[in-house]
Structures are given as structure tokens and as C-alpha cells.
Amino acid sequence: MAAIYDVRSTPRELWGGTNDELYRKVAEFMHQRRLCPDSLRPAPAIEYRDGRVIADFAEFDRAAEWYFGRMKFRHSYTPWDFYLFGWGHPPGKKFGQQPYAGEPPFEGADRSQLRPEFKKAYQACLRAFWDHITQKGWRDRFVLYISDEPYDRQPHIRAQMKALCAMIHEVDPKIPIYSSTWHHVPDWDGSLDVWGIGHYGPVPVEKIAELRKGGARIWFTTDGQMCTDTPYCAVERLLPHYCFKYQAEAYEFWGVSWLTYDPYRFGWHAYIRQSGEPGKSTWVRYPNGDGFLIYPGAPIGFPGLLSSIRLEQAREGVEDFEYLHLLRELAARAKTTGADAREANRVLAEAGRLVEIPNAGGRYSSQILPDPDAVLHFKWAAGAAIERLSRRGR
Numbered sequence: 001m002a003a004i005y006d007v008r009s010t011p012r013e014l015w016g017g018t019n020d021e022l023y024r025k026v027a028e029f030m031h032q033r034r035l036c037p038d039s040l041r042p043a044p045a046i047e048y049r050d051g052r053v054i055a056d057f058a059e060f061d062r063a064a065e066w067y068f069g070r071m072k073f074r075h076s077y078t079p080w081d082f083y084l085f086g087w088g089h090p091p092g093k094k095f096g097q098q099p100y101a102g103e104p105p106f107e108g109a110d111r112s113q114l115r116p117e118f119k120k121a122y123q124a125c126l127r128a129f130w131d132h133i134t135q136k137g138w139r140d141r142f143v144l145y146i147s148d149e150p151y152d153r154q155p156h157i158r159a160q161m162k163a164l165c166a167m168i169h170e171v172d173p174k175i176p177i178y179s180s181t182w183h184h185v186p187d188w189d190g191s192l193d194v195w196g197i198g199h200y201g202p203v204p205v206e207k208i209a210e211l212r213k214g215g216a217r218i219w220f221t222t223d224g225q226m227c228t229d230t231p232y233c234a235v236e237r238l239l240p241h242y243c244f245k246y247q248a249e250a251y252e253f254w255g256v257s258w259l260t261y262d263p264y265r266f267g268w269h270a271y272i273r274q275s276g277e278p279g280k281s282t283w284v285r286y287p288n289g290d291g292f293l294i295y296p297g298a299p300i301g302f303p304g305l306l307s308s309i310r311l312e313q314a315r316e317g318v319e320d321f322e323y324l325h326l327l328r329e330l331a332a333r334a335k336t337t338g339a340d341a342r343e344a345n346r347v348l349a350e351a352g353r354l355v356e357i358p359n360a361g362g363r364y365s366s367q368i369l370p371d372p373d374a375v376l377h378f379k380w381a382a383g384a385a386i387e388r389l390s391r392r393g394r
């Protein structure tokens with residue numbers, strides 16, 4: 001599984017550098033804790049000019065060798081140039097072309113009909129990128145993030161999503177398209193390939209299984225779920241358990257290093273202005289600690305990055321997943337050889353009872369895990385069972 005955290009090191013004055021300047025340092029810090037950045041950087045330089053694609057992959061290729069080769073990261077979103085829209089907004093201008101006739105926000109436009117010029121430019125650039133990573137052998141590492149939390153209750157957004165997915169799949173039906181929908185949207189079956197759903201229960205367990213059986217991939221999306229309120233019962237630790245039990249490939253979170261205040265002075269966020277639809281905006285304040293698990297050393301004179309309880313819990317969770325995976329493999333092997341796997345199966349069953357869908361949600365993780373020592377007891381029992389089965393298999 002992948003534990004994916006967006007790298008957004010802002011504001012600069014707290015981090016001592018720009019996001020681009022700090023990217024590798026943050027990525028390496030995450031690598032030490034078995035966590036994965038959202039995407040490799042720098043992105044390739046891709047332009048569409050006079051009806052043809054002009055692309056420079058040199059810096060991108062060097063970064064990819066480091067990212068996939070040295071760091072062993074297993075996931076990246078496609079470059080953000082291919083991201084299309086968020087919430088209730090229309091697609092942005094891409095490669096010099098607007099998606100619909102007229103001017104943004106394209107009121108009254110048929111959202112199911114993209115401008116041919118927009119499709120031609122976007123598809124040409126996407127095809128150039130996809131062909132390149134296919135040639136390099138990196139294709140299976142990439143997922144195209146099309147939209148963040150789309151307002152699917154609006155008919156024009158449902159139509160817009162289908163048209164955009166069709167445009168992408170015309171380039172190659174195998175391009176995996178991801179959206180953090182939180183729940184299941186029947187209109188988008190066959191359009192989205194990777195569903196980002198909430199781990200707290202907006203999609204029933206039976207539906208999750210049905211989606212997987214139909215060929216869809218499942219991730220957990222977790223915006224607003226991670227906070228400083230319950231660090232020892234951290235949902236960061238439990239998310240890999242949810243992934244194992246409900247067969248999700250990954251969980252993703254929108255920020256590992258995004259700040260609005262100096263976190264050494266204030267344990268909460270500032271209000272920020274946010275627009276969910278054209279012409280509409282509101283003031284919002286994100287949950288305590290939302291968007292950051294790494295702390296900057298600069299405000300306290302430390303020349304580096306500092307970890308948090310929650311970041312270490314995230315690492316422990318990924319390692320819990322490895323224990324579970326290994327124990328399941330050993331138990332299956334024991335069954336074929338006639339070895340006694342009862343202890344392993346008992347530990348697997350006990351681990352399965354640590355998490356359930358539906359649940360109270362990440363901000364109330366103390367209701368999910370009232371006793372944080374429960375995961376430690378699981379770890380000791382799993383380790384002992386792995387040791388015994390491993391010795392018997394030698």
C-alpha cells in the first residue's frame with residue numbers, strides 16, 4: 001500500500017525556503033518514514049504550440065531516476081498540468097485553450113461538450129507524457145488526479161466529469177483516473193478508475209467490494225481527518241489497517257507541511273478564504289493540525305525538519321500493514337504444508353477487529369481506538385506469530 005501525503009511547504013517564512021527549494025529535503029524525510037509524496041518534481045516542460053507538442057523531459061527524467069530508483073517511491077500523480085477541476089468549478093485553461101466557448105465561468109455552456117481545440121491540445125500533451133513514461137517503464141507508477149471533491153450533486157458537474165474522463169481515456173483506456181469523491185457516484189462508473197472514498201463509511205462495505213469486483217481501484221481520501229487532537233489514537237496509525245481489511249491500495253492526504261500560523265506558538269489554523277464555486281467564497285478554518293505533520297526547524301533555529309507524533313504514527317501504520325501482509329502470506333503457506341497456523345489466524349482476526357466501517361471519523365479517533373495500546377499488543381502478537389511460522393518454514 002502507499003501512504004500518500006502532498007508536499008506543500010508554505011508559507012516560505014516559516015520553512016526558510018520555497019516549496020520547490022525544500023521539496024527533496026521533505027521527500028527524503030518522508031522516505032525515512034515509509035511515506036510517499038504526492039508527485040515527483042520537477043514536472044516535465046510540456047507546451048502545445050502551433051499544433052504540435054514541445055516537451056523537455058531531461059530534468060524530469062533525472063528526478064524520476066532519483067524518485068523511483070533511489071528513493072523507491074511507488075506512486076506519483078501525473079504532472080499537475082493534467083489536473084482539471086476542483087469542487088464546483090469548470091476546468092481551467094489548459095495548454096493555451098479554454099474548455100468551453102465564451103468566457104469563464106461558462107454559464108449556460110453544455111458541460112458534456114468540450115471545445116475540439118481544448119481536447120486536441122490536452123490529448124496531444126497527455127499522449128506525449130504517457131508515451132514517454134511508458135517507454136521509460138514508469139507508467140504503472142502514475143495516476144491522473146482529475147478532480148478534488150467534485151460537487152456531484154450538480155448535474156453540470158456530473159456531465160463535465162464524464163466528458164473529461166472520456167477525453168483522457170481516448171488517449172489510452174489504461175490511464176488510471178482518480179478523484180477524491182468521498183462517496184460513490186453511480187454516474188461515474190466506468191469513467192473513474194480509482195475511487196477516493198472516506199474511511200468512515202460514506203460507501204457501504206458491500207459497495208466497496210462490488211466496486212473492486214467490477215475492476216475499480218479503491219483508495220481512502222482523508223482531508224480533514226488528521227488533527228492534533230488525538231495523536232496517540234491517531235487515524236494515521238489506523239488507516240493502513242483499514243487499507244488491509246477493506247483491500248484499498250492506498251490512502252492520500254492533502255498536506256504534510258502546510259501552515260497558516262507558527263505551529264510552535266499556535267496549535268490551530270487561521271481562517272482562510274476559499275471558493276467552492278464561481279463567484280462564491282467563504283471563510284473557513286481547517287481542523288487543528290490539518291495539512292501538516294512535519295514541523296519546520298527554522299522558527300526555533302534548528303537547521304532541518306522535525307517530526308511529529310502523528311508522522312511517526314503514520315510510519316508505524318505502514319509497518320503494521322507489512323506485518324499483516326507477511327502474516328497472511330505465512331498463514332496461507334502453512335495451510336498448504338500442514339503447519340499449525342491457528343495463532344496467525346487468531347492474530348489476523350484480532351487485528352481485523354481494531355477497525356470497522358462505519359466509524360466516528362479521524363477527528364474522533366479516540367472513539368475508534370479508545371485504548372492506543374491495542375495496536376501495540378497486536379504488533380507484539382503479530383511479530384511473535386511471524387517468528388514462529390518463519391522458523392518452521394526453514
